[in-house]
Amino acid sequence: MRPGGLTAGIGLVAAGLLAGCDSGTNVAFNQRTFLMPGMTPAGSNCMMVRLGDDGGSGSSSGGGGTQGLSMIIRVSKDQLFVEVSEGRTLLVRRGYDEAFFQSQRVDEFKVTATTGSGMLLRHWGSYGPSGQPECASPADDGSRPGAQQP
Numbered sequence: 001m002r003p004g005g006l007t008a009g010i011g012l013v014a015a016g017l018l019a020g021c022d023s024g025t026n027v028a029f030n031q032r033t034f035l036m037p038g039m040t041p042a043g044s045n046c047m048m049v050r051l052g053d054d055g056g057s058g059s060s061s062g063g064g065g066t067q068g069l070s071m072i073i074r075v076s077k078d079q080l081f082v083e084v085s086e087g088r089t090l091l092v093r094r095g096y097d098e099a100f101f102q103s104q105r106v107d108e109f110k111v112t113a114t115t116g117s118g119m120l121l122r123h124w125g126s127y128g129p130s131g132q133p134e135c136a137s138p139a140d141d142g143s144r145p146g147a148q149q150p
Contacts, residue, residue: 024050027101028133029073029080032122032142036110042119046135051098052078069113082123084111094123101125101133106144 026048033043069091074081084092092111100107105124112118122142126133136142 024052025098025101026050026128026131026133027080027098028126028128028135029096029101030124030126030136030140030142031073031082032140034120034122036112036118036120039120041141044138047073047080048133048135049075049080051075051080051101068115069111069119082121084121086113096123096125098127101127106142108142 027050029047029049031043031045031047032041033045034040035042068086070085072083072085074083078097080096082092082094082096083090092109094107094109096107104126107123108120110118110120124136124142124144126136
């Protein structure tokens, strides 16, 4: 990684989000992170969660570096949220519900720090209404025709 780059690895802090409950829907949340400009790959992550579960909550976080961007992933009952901040300022908050995972769409967006540097994030998932969803291969960069861009 280049000097001053963003470390965007996400470690799952909330273990056991899929364990022990009969209600809810299992989903796999795939994330790819690229440094901007230049689309330099900076991270690949897949998180398995259960949406719609009464006890299904937790979070993971990562990021940092000289750019000052940080990322938090939160699960709250029926949605997964991604929040990107610079210092104490929330720059972007995206929510993903069961309909998003069923659609198999890719949500792609850019986040820019006050320094002008930033990152591009790509999110998509798989849905497991009666079984276990699967994570995408680490070689899958998430690029798809028709990716949703705000």
